[in-house]
Amino acid sequence: MNVEQFKPLTVYTIYIASTPDKVWEALTSAEFSRMYFFGNTVEVEPRLGGAFIVRTPDGALHISGEVLAYDPPRRLSVTFNVNWPELIEKLGPTLVTYEIEQVGEATRLTMSEGHDRPLSDDILEGGRQGWPAILSGLKSVLETGKPLVVQMGPPRRMLDALKAMGIKTP
Numbered sequence: 001m002n003v004e005q006f007k008p009l010t011v012y013t014i015y016i017a018s019t020p021d022k023v024w025e026a027l028t029s030a031e032f033s034r035m036y037f038f039g040n041t042v043e044v045e046p047r048l049g050g051a052f053i054v055r056t057p058d059g060a061l062h063i064s065g066e067v068l069a070y071d072p073p074r075r076l077s078v079t080f081n082v083n084w085p086e087l088i089e090k091l092g093p094t095l096v097t098y099e100i101e102q103v104g105e106a107t108r109l110t111m112s113e114g115h116d117r118p119l120s121d122d123i124l125e126g127g128r129q130g131w132p133a134i135l136s137g138l139k140s141v142l143e144t145g146k147p148l149v150v151q152m153g154p155p156r157r158m159l160d161a162l163k164a165m166g167i168k169t170p
Contacts, residue, residue, distance in 0.1 A: 009114060009119065010131060011111070011113075014109050014135050014136075016109060016139050017106055018107050020100045020102050020107050024100060026138050027042070027098055028046070028072075030043055035137070036138045036147055037137070038134075040054050040055060040062055044067060045067060046067075046072075048067060048070055050066070050070070051064070052065040052067055052080070053065075063080055063082055063083060064081055065079035066079050073100055077096070077097040077098075078097075079093050081094065091115070092116045094113060094114070094115060095115070095116075096113055097112045097114070109138075111131060111135060122160070123162070129152060133152060137150065
C-alpha cells in the first residue's frame, strides 16, 4: 500500500496531562480502549504488518486493518476499515495515524484520518463527530481515571450520503 496517496482530511490535536507511554498504552490496550471508545476494544499486534482490530462490546469484529508504522511511544499508523464491505469497496481504505510528543508536563496527541480519494463532507461527518468524542474520552480516562459518557450514533447526513451512493445503512 502506498501511504503517500492518502491525504489527511481530518486532523485533531489534543494535550493530555499524562506521559507519552500512558497515551501509547491507552491507544493500544483493549482494557484502556474499552473505557473511552464506546465500549469497543482495540487490539494491536505490536509490529509492522501486524493486525489492527477493533471489537464491539459483544466481541464482534467492527474494524480491521494493518499496522503500517509502529514506533512506541511516538507513532502508530494503521489502516482502519469498518467491517462493512460495501463501504470499503466504494469509499476505499482509511489511514489513521497517531503522533505522540512530550511537551513540557503534558503530551500532545495528534490524530489524522486520511483517504486515498476525495470524499464529501457529508461522508466525512461520521469521523468528524466520532473522533472528538473518542479523543476527549481518552483524555478524560488518562487525566481523571473516569470515562466520559457520550451518547451518539451515525450522523444523519452521513447516512443519507451513503444511501445516495447505493450503500445500505443500518
